[in-house]
Amino acid sequence: MTNWRAVFVGFLVATVLGIVGLVVPGIGQLVAGLIGGFVAGYMAGGGLGSGFWHGLLAGSLGGIIGGLLVGITVGVAGLALGPIGGAISGAAGLGIVAFAIAISLIMALESAIAGVAGAAVRS
Template sequence: MTDWRAVIIGFLVITVLGIIGLTLPGVGQLAAGLIGGFVAGYLAGGGIGRGFWHGLLAGAFGGIVAGVLVALVVGVVGWAGGPVGGLISGLAGIGILAVAILISFVMAIESALAGALGGLLES
């Protein structure tokens, strides 16, 4: 059974640390995913598998939020650029989608591994 409280707390940790981590691009988001996944796994407890699952869910939700934020930033920049910026932004949409999916997978995998460690330590 999924402990949604643990998943939501892990997701919130990922989101808050990810926003703070924007000052250190890449490293900040990596740390946010690891810490949030660990928190989700630790709070869920129950061993490696349960921690892995809860870290995976928290990381996937965090990755979706990060991907949406990237898409919003590019969309606003395109809108501010007028018709040419809109065209460029529209053409970049496929690349943005690929980046958002990649961010989601990376955050989910790293959070799942950290969640497994958290679940192991809590047991």
């Protein structure tokens, strides 16, 4: 059974550290995803499979929300440029979807690996 509290806390940790990582060099997005996945796996406990699952969910939630924010930003920019901008942002939408999926997969996999480590530490 999924511990949604652990997933949400892991997501929040990754989000906050990701924002700090934008301002403070050296922390970066990779470390934020790893720590968020670790926290989700540690909180969920229950073995390595559970840590993998909870870290995966925490990381993919961050990737999905990040992709949505990029999509909304491009859509609003396209609307501001009028009909030609709408056509351009519509054509760019396919590339943005592919980019968002790739980022979501990377964030989910790194968080899942860290979730396994978190569950192993707790066990």
